[in-house]
Amino acid sequence: MGESGQQSASIERLKPQDKRRISDSTIHRLSLYHRLLGELESDGTKTVSSKQLAELQRLTPAQVRKDLSFFGAFGTRGLGYSVSDLRKKIAEIIGLDRRWNVAVIGVGNIGSALIGFKEFPNRGFDVKLVFDNDQRKIGSNHKGMRVSDIRNLKEDLKANQIDLVILAVPSSPAQKIVDEVVAAGVKAILSFAPTHIDVPPDVYVRSEDMSMELEYLTYALVNNPGK
Amino acid sequence: MGESGQQSASIERLKPQDKRRISDSTIHRLSLYHRLLGELESDGTKTVSSKQLAELQRLTPAQVRKDLSFFGAFGTRGLGYSVSDLRKKIAEIIGLDRRWNVAVIGVGNIGSALIGFKEFPNRGFDVKLVFDNDQRKIGSNHKGMRVSDIRNLKEDLKANQIDLVILAVPSSPAQKIVDEVVAAGVKAILSFAPTHIDVPPDVYVRSEDMSMELEYLTYALVNNPGK
DNA sequence: AACTGTATGTGAACAGTTTCACAAACCAAA
DNA sequence: TTTGGTTTGTGAAACTGTTCACATACAGTT
Incomplete structure (x- = not known):
């Protein structure tokens, strides 16, 4: 019944801002974004907008922004998101910052x-x-x-x-x-x-x-x- | 561009009653019911209620009945559903009445x-x-x-x-x-x-x-x- | 330093799904 | 044939998820 094996000392884990449960579909899409951001990172893309992120997965930009907004504000207005930063943030959210x-x-x-x-x-x-x-x-x-x-x-x-x-x-x-x-x-x-x-x-x-x-x-x- | 290969001549396919699109989750659950009804049929169970059907999959009885109601009325009030009949109906709905x-x-x-x-x-x-x-x-x-x-x-x-x-x-x-x-x-x-x-x-x-x-x-x- | 263009973050409106609750229907027993 | 017990089928209510629309904020340019 030990809490969870190893405990990350350095990372203040990103949690949903309010207490509302995050929907399954949102979590699923976060995985999708994470996967896509990996592809973009390999391509050398530095910055991406919710519009691009959405189009590449046949979703809507509002959907992308809303999904992310449950966990914080990761973008820069007028510019978009840093591919590598956003990927790191999402990794943290879904637990991919460890093996x-x-x-x-x-x-x-x-x-x-x-x-x-x-x-x-x-x-x-x-x-x-x-x-x-x-x-x-x-x-x-x-x-x-x-x-x-x-x-x-x-x-x-x-x-x-x-x-x-x-x-x-x-x-x-x-x-x-x-x-x-x-x-x-x-x-x-x-x-x-x-x-x-x-x-x-x-x-x-x-x-x-x-x-x-x-x-x-x-x-x-x-x-x-x-x- | 041929319509669909072979055409079933004998079967009047069960279609949603109204024009509303059936949700993905409903279709997914129909598959689940179909699978479960198969197990029940092997067990020799003849009749099943929405309550039983729901409990075995951790769903609610209302959910089961609502899902089925989109396609017709397959049960008998006071009694429940015939396992084999319902299985056949669902098979028809999701296209499992053929190979x-x-x-x-x-x-x-x-x-x-x-x-x-x-x-x-x-x-x-x-x-x-x-x-x-x-x-x-x-x-x-x-x-x-x-x-x-x-x-x-x-x-x-x-x-x-x-x-x-x-x-x-x-x-x-x-x-x-x-x-x-x-x-x-x-x-x-x-x-x-x-x-x-x-x-x-x-x-x-x-x-x-x-x-x-x-x-x-x-x-x-x-x-x-x-x- | 001010201005322009662009993209975010988010309440509010909308759409879709699930649950509720009950009348209707049927079986079985007397 | 009537009655009692049970379970369906379904509108309406409640809830959840998606889309809209816009104020806000930042980058880049002049």
């Missing part, structure tokens, strides 16, 4: 894809542990990672200070494994199991169902709703 | 995971084609699929009546490939490239960025917003 330890559970199709996913380390996520329950896989090397026995899940998660768990197992064992993960004190789970996952209120789950993503598109195809 | 031809572009980490993804055929999606630009991969067998040369992309997509494309390539070539896909007449794309994708208004894109999914969780971790 995160990740464990992947399940070395099937999706699990092993994520282990080798080069984008993760680039974005601040280090896959430190990999689990499976298959004796043939345990101990073997998967894309440079030694596969651990899921029977040691709780202990290993604790010992390695894992912040985030990616769950890539079938639906049937998913809830049971999640209970173990929660017992180990992990507060954030990204699940690819196509089933509902139940956790205590202080644990955050994000569920990704690949088929559901496609189903969203099939709905659009059969209904042709004007964008 | 869909899918092509995967890019046989890297994510691409090859999706090719072997067993959930897809179970949910109505058949991966028919797989592309890459790497000469060492072209012609080889990847999880039972022959890898095609991306240079034949447009022709192959057309010839095989592909409905949906899954894009699993790096950001840099993504937009160019999408333009090809659009030129082939494909109207729906699920992209895993971590960059913005631009398409004409009659083409639907859904972008999945694995790192952004994790970033959503890191925001929650550093801000601990009360759920």
Whole structure:
């Protein structure tokens, strides 16, 4: 029940100004801005306006400014935003001013894809542990990672200070494994199991169902709703 | 510019009752209901109330009923919904009363995971084609699929009546490939490239960025917003 | 130092979504 | 056939998120 592992001493974290909860869509867009600002930084762009930021993502300038305004005033009137400064600010807001330890559970199709996913380390996520329950896989090397026995899940998660768990197992064992993960004190789970996952209120789950993503598109195809 | 390939002759498709656009969240939840109803059907459950349907997904009963009411009245007052009937109705709404031809572009980490993804055929999606630009991969067998040369992309997509494309390539070539896909007449794309994708208004894109999914969780971790 | 042009930050208006609350409808039992 | 218990379907209310529009502030120029 320790507060949060390491504590940043130097940084006064940027918090929402008022007490109102920030919407999911705003957080999602902040990620988007952060990603785009990275591209712009590589291009050598120094300054960007909310108009440009919006157009590149098919949003509105007002939307961009409003999103940012929840956390402070980062721009310069008449000029726009400094690409690198804004990127740093957003990184701070969404917690990308540090690295995160990740464990992947399940070395099937999706699990092993994520282990080798080069984008993760680039974005601040280090896959430190990999689990499976298959004796043939345990101990073997998967894309440079030694596969651990899921029977040691709780202990290993604790010992390695894992912040985030990616769950890539079938639906049937998913809830049971999640209970173990929660017992180990992990507060954030990204699940690819196509089933509902139940956790205590202080644990955050994000569920990704690949088929559901496609189903969203099939709905659009059969209904042709004007964008 | 052909309207849509095959046309269902027998089914009078369920459309929203009024002209108002149905919200993304409603469509997403319909998928959720459909998935859950599948589980209930396997369990042998015959009838379900909006209350049960809601509790199993941490939603509210009113939400469930409102979502369904956009498309018609499928329940029986005092009793609830027939599991199998409701599942069929929702399948019809989101276009799961038929099978869909899918092509995967890019046989890297994510691409090859999706090719072997067993959930897809179970949910109505058949991966028919797989592309890459790497000469060492072209012609080889990847999880039972022959890898095609991306240079034949447009022709192959057309010839095989592909409905949906899954894009699993790096950001840099993504937009160019999408333009090809659009030129082939494909109207729906699920992209895993971590960059913005631009398409004409009659083409639907859904972008999945694995790192952004994790970033959503890191925001929650550093801000601990009360759920 | 004053002026011009531009882009931010933000209350207020608007639009969209969720929840509420209840009449209507049905099942089952007597 | 009537009654009691239950759950739907849905307008209206409440809430949340987006867009508007403009005062404010700054950069750059003269």
